[in-house]
Amino acid sequence: MGTQAEGSFTVDSWEPEVVDxxxxxxxxxxxxxxxxxxxxxGTSTVEMLSAADGDGQPAAYTAFERFTGELDGRKGSxxxxxxxxxxxxxxxxVRVVPGTGTDGLAGITGRLDIRIDDAGxxxxxxxxxxx
Numbered sequence: 001m002g003t004q005a006e007g008s009f010t011v012d013s014w015e016p017e018v019v020d021x022x023x024x025x026x027x028x029x030x031x032x033x034x035x036x037x038x039x040x041x042g043t044s045t046v047e048m049l050s051a052a053d054g055d056g057q058p059a060a061y062t063a064f065e066r067f068t069g070e071l072d073g074r075k076g077s078x079x080x081x082x083x084x085x086x087x088x089x090x091x092x093x094v095r096v097v098p099g100t101g102t103d104g105l106a107g108i109t110g111r112l113d114i115r116i117d118d119a120g121x122x123x124x125x126x127x128x129x130x131x
Contacts, residue, residue, distance in 0.1 A: 002129040005071060007038015009122050025059065026052040034065075040126060042069010048082070060084055064097075074130065076105030080112060096128070107131015 013033045020027040030048040048063035063082040069075070079100035084092045094112040101108035110128030117123070 003072065003127070005039030005124075005126040005128065007036060007040055007124060009034045009036045009040075009044075009124060011122070012043075024054045026056065028052070030063075036067070036069060036124075038124075040067065040069060040071050040124070042067060044068065044080075046082075065094075071105060071108075071126075071128070072130065074104030076101060076103035076108075078102070078105050078108050101131065105130065 011032055011034055013031075015031045017029045018026060019029055028050050030046075030050060032046045032048065034044045034046065036042050036044065044065050044067040046063050046065040048061055050061040051059045053059040061082065061084045065080040065082065066077060067080065068077040077100075079097040080094050081097050082092065082094045092114060094114060096108055096110045096112075098109065108128060108130055110126055113125045113127075115123045115125075
């Protein structure tokens with residue numbers, strides 16, 4: 001990848017809706033919004049599908065997130081795809097969906113790494129190339 005961008009984000013809203021609760025797992029849909037600071041400046045909306053295990057602990061999720069704002073002085077939007085295969089130590093994968101960049105961010109590719117510290121602060125490292 002070409003350039004590395006770093007910063008933080010806050011989760012501004014979290015609206016869960018249980019869609020299927022059965023022994024062994026609970027399936028839910030969550031809509032959330034975020035505000036980004038740092039190299040990415042802007043907001044996003046996220047549509048997430050999640051599964052909690054029989055004890056109610058997060059087990060896996062997948063989501064699509066539309067970021068709208070600015071990166072490296074270029075304004076536009078793009079979509080991120082999240083995939084968290086499980087709570088057994090597997091790595092969260094977040095990538096730019098090819099072809100979703102608009103305006104000054106058209107042609108963007110990349111991968112976003114999310115980190116959450118012990119205090120709950122969310123930071124990111126975004127390795128990307130601009131088209």
